[in-house]
Amino acid sequence: MNVFRHRHTSVLGLPALVLLITASGCSSADDSASAAVPGPGAKAGQLCRNLDKVLPAEVDGESREDPSPASALTAGWGNPAIILRCGVPRPPKMLDPKVAEGRDPDAVPGGVEGVKWLMEKQDGGDYRFTTASRLAYVEVTVPEGRDSSGVLIDLAPAIKKAIPEGIAD
Numbered sequence: 621m622n623v624f625r626h627r628h629t630s631v632l633g634l635p636a637l638v639l640l641i642t643a644s645g646c647s648s649a650d651d652s653a654s655a656a657v658p659g660p661g662a663k664a665g666q667l668c669r670n671l672d673k674v675l676p677a678e679v680d681g682e683s684r685e686d687p688s689p690a691s692a693l694t695a696g697w698g699n700p701a702i703i704l705r706c707g708v709p710r711p712p713k714m715l716d717p718k719v720a721e722g723r724d725p726d727a728v729p730g731g732v733e734g735v736k737w738l739m740e741k742q743d744g745g746d747y748r749f750t751t752a753s754r755l756a757y758v759e760v761t762v763p764e765g766r767d768s769s770g771v772l773i774d775l776a777p778a779i780k781k782a783i784p785e786g787i788a789d
Contacts, residue, residue, distance in 0.1 A: 653701035655687040655694045660707025661789060664756035668693050668706035671758065671782035675704070680770035700763040702771055708759045710788060711750050714738055732769065733776035739768075754783040 660668060672692040677684050682698030695704040718724040719738065728739045729752065736752040745764030749772060750757055758779055762768040 653685070653687040653696050653699070653703060654689075655696065655703045655705055657689060657691040658693050658705050658707040658709075660693070660756060664707045664788060665693070667756040667783050668758075671706050671756075671778060674778045674781050676774055676778060679774045680766070702763065702766070703761045704775070705759045705761075706756060706783075708750065708757045710757055711738055711740065713740060714750070714752060732772040733780075735772070735776045735779050737772065751779060751783065753785055753787070754779070755786045755788055756783050757788050758783060
């Protein structure tokens with residue numbers, strides 16, 4: 621319906637129209653993802669900045685749309701967003717013997733395309749993957765319902781190029 625067609629506009633209709641225009645103008649901001657920016661040490665921070673430079677423009681068919689606040693330590697693709705955070709602390713589950721032995725159903729170690737990951741199912745249904753055996757920890761959150769294998773396959777070359785194998789501080 622075109623609200624400008626009518627010659628007579630009721631006084632009550634104007635505030636509703638202003639509210640509608642204001643709300644639609646703000647809706648795109650509401651759709652943007654946000655991510656907490658990690659605070660890594662100098663060495664890991666530099667590796668993460670290197671990673672940001674080689675991350676793909678597209679992951680699992682989704683275009684890169686970085687979360688707010690803007691940072692070289694975070695990246696995002698799609699909506700709902702696949703979120704990457706580099707320089708995160710080591711997940712406590714990485715030291716849990718139950719995980720290493722495969723006895724923790726919510727945290728599973730594994731590898732994709734030469735990158736080792738710890739997979740953790742989150743309460744909301746998302747999956748969080750954190751790199752293992754790299755000089756900086758990279759965390760990737762994959763929204764519920766999305767196949768994570770394509771995401772990890774697409775990110776593996778950049779991670780291998782920018783974050784060398786080893787044990788993070």
